[in-house]
Amino acid sequence: MLRSFRFSDGFESVETVDSELIALISFSIFFLWIEMISYLRLIPRNGDQLLMATYIAIYIYYVIVIIKAVFPFILFNVVVIVSFAHIMYILLYDPKNIKTKDSTFNGTATNLVNGQELNVSMKANFDPTDWNDNPFSFFPTAIVATYYWLNGNFVQRDTFDFWAVEVFTFIGSILLITILQNMLIAFMGGVYEEAATKGRQALLRFRANQIANYEALHHYYFSSHDYDPKYIYYIRRSEHFETWYEDRKNDGPIFKDVEKKSTFAEFVFKDKVYDKFSIWKYDDDDDIKIEIEKFKMMKKSLNDNIENLIKNLEDRKNDNANDNIDIDKKIEQLKAIKN
Numbered sequence: 513m514l515r516s517f518r519f520s521d522g523f524e525s526v527e528t529v530d531s532e533l534i535a536l537i538s539f540s541i542f543f544l545w546i547e548m549i550s551y552l553r554l555i556p557r558n559g560d561q562l563l564m565a566t567y568i569a570i571y572i573y574y575v576i577v578i579i580k581a582v583f584p585f586i587l588f589n590v591v592v593i594v595s596f597a598h599i600m601y602i603l604l605y606d607p608k609n610i611k612t613k614d615s616t617f618n619g620t621a622t623n624l625v626n627g628q629e630l631n632v633s634m635k636a637n638f639d640p641t642d643w644n645d646n647p648f649s650f651f652p653t654a655i656v657a658t659y660y661w662l663n664g665n666f667v668q669r670d671t672f673d674f675w676a677v678e679v680f681t682f683i684g685s686i687l688l689i690t691i692l693q694n695m696l697i698a699f700m701g702g703v704y705e706e707a708a709t710k711g712r713q714a715l716l717r718f719r720a721n722q723i724a725n726y727e728a729l730h731h732y733y734f735s736s737h738d739y740d741p742k743y744i745y746y747i748r749r750s751e752h753f754e755t756w757y758e759d760r761k762n763d764g765p766i767f768k769d770v771e772k773k774s775t776f777a778e779f780v781f782k783d784k785v786y787d788k789f790s791i792w793k794y795d796d797d798d799d800i801k802i803e804i805e806k807f808k809m810m811k812k813s814l815n816d817n818i819e820n821l822i823k824n825l826e827d828r829k830n831d832n833a834n835d836n837i838d839i840d841k842k843i844e845q846l847k848a849i850k851n
Contacts, residue, residue, distance in 0.1 A: 539835055544614070552572070553718055554719070570711050570715055573714040574707045574711045577706070577707035577710045577714070578700055578707050582696065582699055585699060592657075592692065593658050595690070596684045598654075600648045600654055602679075603676060603680070604640075604646060604648040605649045605650075606649070611672070611673045612640065612671060637675040645671075646671065661681075661684055662688060663695060668681060770779075814850075815850055822846050827837050
């Protein structure tokens with residue numbers, strides 16, 4: 513096909529087309545559309561004419577968030593589908609002893625030569641070992657056929673007349689369609705609200721990163737214009753803003769609650785000197801004078817205490833001479849210390 517390309521008419525002169533090449537072209541178009549849709553994320557929301565493109569960009573992230581949320585459940589569905597495909601593959605991969613529902617067509621045909629009517633009976637040529645006739649004879653096609661149960665296509669019931677086929681078809685229809693498929697729909701509906709919040713945040717984060725990359729790569733010295741970003745986005749969960757907004761409705765001081773919860777304690781301030789605990793050593797004359805004054809105060813306090821003790825001992829004297837002798841000795845000792 514590529515050899516038949518001409519600049520005048522392109523591929524118009526091609527007579528035979530390679531099916532594999534057509535398939536590759538189809539896949540390339542598929543990925544090009546995905547790439548084109550992803551570029552919608554770069555379109556800013558500046559007007560109504562771009563509003564639709566912005567919504568499409570948001571829905572891209574909606575799909576991504578929902579797929580991430582339901583992906584474990586989808587894997588569980590795949591496991592269930594593969595399990596039923598394996599069951600039907602074991603049951604029908606070589607159905608020699610299983611009765612099939614033969615498709616017969618009866619009718620009449622008229623011979624155009626002599627006008628004779630003929631009774632015609634046709635029967636389908638069914639090969640149970642061919643995966644085109646029996647998809648459960650080949651395991652990959654069995655998985656695909658089991659997946660189509662979700663669309664109500666039960667090919668095994670139309671082909672085989674066997675009670676085990678009916679039983680497994682009934683169980684599979686209840687489990688895959690009635691239960692799991694409805695659970696998936698309900699689960700996706702519950703995730704949509706979270707996807708709406710995260711989708712908007714993801715889109716804004718993507719555009720903010722693009723702006724940051726542009727600012728980092730832009731060489732400002734090539735232009736005299738200041739290319740500061742027009743918008744600054746602050747990304748935060750919406751419920752946090754709602755909580756803050758409810759707390760700020762009263763418009764009171766922000767430290768009001770702190771005053772209510774605080775406990776205050778009053779202490780008597782005492783001027784104390786902690787120089788003796790300091791690691792610094794001073795050689796100043798003022799410090800020496802301060803130390804001398806401290807010793808004088810200590811001596812005065814000691815003398816006052818001695819005078820009080822002497823006075824107490826004088827008051828204890830009585831008529832007993834022995835006791836008075838002991839008191840006089842103590843008084844002499846205190847006077848000696850004082851001097």
